Amino acid sequence: MDRLLPIAGVLLSLFHGSFGYDFYVGGKDGWVVKPHESYDLWAVNMRFQVNDKLVFKYKKGEDSVLQVKEKDFNLCNTSNPIKKFNNGDTIFLLDRSGPFYFISGEPGHCAQGQKLVVVVMAVRLPPSPSPSPAPAANSVSPLPSPTPSSAIGAAVSRVYCGVLALFLGAVVFG
Secondary structure (H helix, E strand, O other), rough: OHOOOOOOHHHHHHHHHHOOOHHHHHHHOOEEEEEEEHHHHHHHOEEEEEOOOOEEEEEOOOEEEEEOOOOHHHHOOOOOOEEEOOOEEEEEEOOOEEEEEEEEEEOOOOHOOOOEEEOOOOOOOOOOOOOOOOOOOOOOOOOOOOOOHHHHHHHHHHHHHHHHHHHHHHHHOO
């Protein structure tokens, strides 16, 4: 049992922070020069969050995906990529909020519209309780506020994830 706890902790951390969706860039068309729907229109209809993944499907050896800076995106400059992918089946993790810029690495493709900007929404944290104003000297102190339900929900969520991690650890490592 003592050796299960560290393993359960690792499983919990992997399980708890790994939620995200896979978005297939361009839908059924994939990463092509002339998609059925423009990449701009496709991206506007999506809501991207941290830990989501972009899946680029294209013909290996005939195309590539470049992650670039905004300036290179606007100019279709392929000479200075942040990252280059050319395996035909690229999975890109959206690991932070803010914009990500992608263009095709093939000459002329970006100028024909094979470029994509994705904006990842900011991580929303539950609001922290605002400090109460100090009571006036002649006023009666109010009763303390009840525990916010969000704190109870977070505690229940942690307990649930902990139990789930222990169960998975027991099943996997018997």
